[in-house]
Amino acid sequence: xxxxxxxxxxxxxxxxxxxxxxxxxxxxxxxxxxxxxxxxxxxxxxxxxxxxxxxxxxxxxxxxxxxxxxxxxxxxxxxxxxxxxxxxxxxxxxxxxxxxxxxxxxxxxxxxxxxxxxxxxxxxxxxxxxxxxxxxxxxxxxxxxxxxxxxxxxxxxxxxxxxxxxxxxxxxxxxxxxxxxxxxxxxxxxxxxxxxxxxxxxxxxxxxxxxxxxxxxxxxxxxxxxxxxxxxxxxxxxxxxxxxxxxxxxxxxxxxxxxxxxxxxxxxxxxxxxxxxxxxxxxxxxxxxxxxxxxxxxxxxxxxxxxxxxxxxxxxxxxxxxxxx
Amino acid sequence: xxxxxxxxxxxxxxxxxxxxxxxxxxxxxxxxxxxxxxxxxxxxxxxxxxxxxxxxxxxxxxxxxxxxxxxxxxxxxxxxxxxxxxxxxxxxxxxxxxxxxxxxxxxxxxxxxxxxxxxxxxxxxxxxxxxxxxxxxxxxxxxxxxxxxxxxxxxxxxxxxxxxxxxxxxxxxxxxxxxxxxxxxxxxxxxxxxxxxxxxxxxxxxxxxxxxxxxxxxxxxxxxxxxxxxxxxxxxxxxxxxxxxxxxxxxxxxxxxxxxxxxxxxxxxxxxxxxxxxxxxxxxxxxxxxxxxxxxxxxxxxxxxxxxxxxxxxxxxxxxxxxxx
Numbered sequence: 001x002x003x004x005x006x007x008x009x010x011x012x013x014x015x016x017x018x019x020x021x022x023x024x025x026x027x028x029x030x031x032x033x034x035x036x037x038x039x040x041x042x043x044x045x046x047x048x049x050x051x052x053x054x055x056x057x058x059x060x061x062x063x064x065x066x067x068x069x070x071x072x073x074x075x076x077x078x079x080x081x082x083x084x085x086x087x088x089x090x091x092x093x094x095x096x097x098x099x100x101x102x103x104x105x106x107x108x109x110x111x112x113x114x115x116x117x118x119x120x121x122x123x124x125x126x127x128x129x130x131x132x133x134x135x136x137x138x139x140x141x142x143x144x145x146x147x148x149x150x151x152x153x154x155x156x157x158x159x160x161x162x163x164x165x166x167x168x169x170x171x172x173x174x175x176x177x178x179x180x181x182x183x184x185x186x187x188x189x190x191x192x193x194x195x196x197x198x199x200x201x202x203x204x205x206x207x208x209x210x211x212x213x214x215x216x217x218x219x220x221x222x223x224x225x226x227x228x229x230x231x232x233x234x235x236x237x238x239x240x241x242x243x244x245x246x247x248x249x250x251x252x253x254x255x256x257x258x259x260x261x262x263x264x265x266x267x268x269x270x271x272x273x274x275x276x277x278x279x280x281x282x283x284x285x286x287x288x289x290x291x292x293x294x295x296x297x298x299x300x301x302x303x304x305x306x307x308x309x310x311x312x313x314x315x316x317x318x319x320x321x322x323x324x325x
Numbered sequence: 326x327x328x329x330x331x332x333x334x335x336x337x338x339x340x341x342x343x344x345x346x347x348x349x350x351x352x353x354x355x356x357x358x359x360x361x362x363x364x365x366x367x368x369x370x371x372x373x374x375x376x377x378x379x380x381x382x383x384x385x386x387x388x389x390x391x392x393x394x395x396x397x398x399x400x401x402x403x404x405x406x407x408x409x410x411x412x413x414x415x416x417x418x419x420x421x422x423x424x425x426x427x428x429x430x431x432x433x434x435x436x437x438x439x440x441x442x443x444x445x446x447x448x449x450x451x452x453x454x455x456x457x458x459x460x461x462x463x464x465x466x467x468x469x470x471x472x473x474x475x476x477x478x479x480x481x482x483x484x485x486x487x488x489x490x491x492x493x494x495x496x497x498x499x500x501x502x503x504x505x506x507x508x509x510x511x512x513x514x515x516x517x518x519x520x521x522x523x524x525x526x527x528x529x530x531x532x533x534x535x536x537x538x539x540x541x542x543x544x545x546x547x548x549x550x551x552x553x554x555x556x557x558x559x560x561x562x563x564x565x566x567x568x569x570x571x572x573x574x575x576x577x578x579x580x581x582x583x584x585x586x587x588x589x590x591x592x593x594x595x596x597x598x599x600x601x602x603x604x605x606x607x608x609x610x611x612x613x614x615x616x617x618x619x620x621x622x623x624x625x626x627x628x629x630x631x632x633x634x635x636x637x638x639x640x641x642x643x644x645x646x647x648x649x650x
Binding site for chain 1 (some may be wrong): 444446518519528530559562577584589593595629
């Protein structure tokens, strides 16, 4: 029975703890919130309020340690891991991957680490917001670099699959670039759109409906969460913002000089259709023997093509790929 | 029993015809689509396929003529009105107001005209897409200029109220500026966001969920409709795009130099909250005797403050205003 130790049991960490336990893992965790610990224990979870104790137990049981705290608390947890569980395999569920990998390389240079990002969420937070099936069917990115420890990667992938997710292999850099475009930029554009509408005064806000409501929904999120997420992915987000600025500037120029927005609107429409088709279409299967030398590169190619791993048999990975468009 | 003649019985025109008839107006219409005419007649509506005949009847019965065709068909209909019903009071339900007013001033300089824009829609189109309660509770902008014919404005406002809408008074210019910020810019930003995500490749599209899905929903709309709507409001949309470009550029600069997006994200969050509060909050009432000399200006002030007219008694308008924030 594999063991997993989850540090931080909020929405994501609490859901990992529930799902891993339900899948038969020996799952335990720690939180600095007495309230969350009490709620979790009332739900039958094995949770304490002393991170050091939990990490000592993780070391004794060779548990996979899941860092599920906000980026701002990462350094504190890394110091505790260095002291009490320096040999445990590590993963995390924080929404940016290069900055986390850099801090771990700095503070725990010998650690076996695979970065993780389950692409699931909800408007709620804390232990009470989580659920055993939060990750069911969701993509769960695992960082896959040429020097990633293979056995540790496989164990982390088994955890993600046990939680009901599909594993998407990508380098930390590829993950951050993609997240900037599909998650962080949408939050920035929602804020900009809400501000432009508000600048139109009460008449504009009075008439605002469908397209405004959808386009600004995530601007209702707690701003400190949005800020931490976006600022933590600065370099990739800057590139995505430059792309958006360029496209918006081209559209502005076309409208001013030719009166036409055809290129902008048609390209956006086609892109949205392509997304919908990729979600919906029939898929091709793949199989990768993970211990072969070029496996990380092959896996990254599969992730880059929109592929997902659904099964691990021994050291062979099986999954599905979107059909080429 | 007041009479109304609706030219074009698609989603909006067909819903006006149904709602006016249900409210006791003598409502009839015309469409160049034999299919839509047949569907409408099967639903008990008084619809013919000959616009000239409908307009001759409108002239005979002094009906209010509602132009409910796309902007691209406006000139054709104006020529028919000039020939068969030049003295009828006119309104329209097209989504931009200054360009329509300009064409009417050019082709029918003596017409009594009040521009209209019911802020309701749906993903469907044609007669079959409409419904008797499409406008229930929705804002319906009526252009209110200093030289607007008062009696004609009142009759048009009674039609909007009979359809279940609340009347929002605004100048054509004020309407177009607001619509650019809360309707047309969201469509442009959705197209840009979809394209930036697609540029991130299949990995980005594979990971795209919540914030991407919401932010690009309207990019799934038929592109020719979005194009006509946005391009028809060129000047106001250019101003809104410049505002968005400026704010996005400032955000980019702040992130690059200070690492912080606090100003952008907090302002967007506050703006979204202000919109939600304006929708939800308790309201103050107002009453305007419409025949007084400064009534158009007073009404525009009310519309600019987010006010809506819910009742007309004789020539007195009653409505509600958001409380000042």
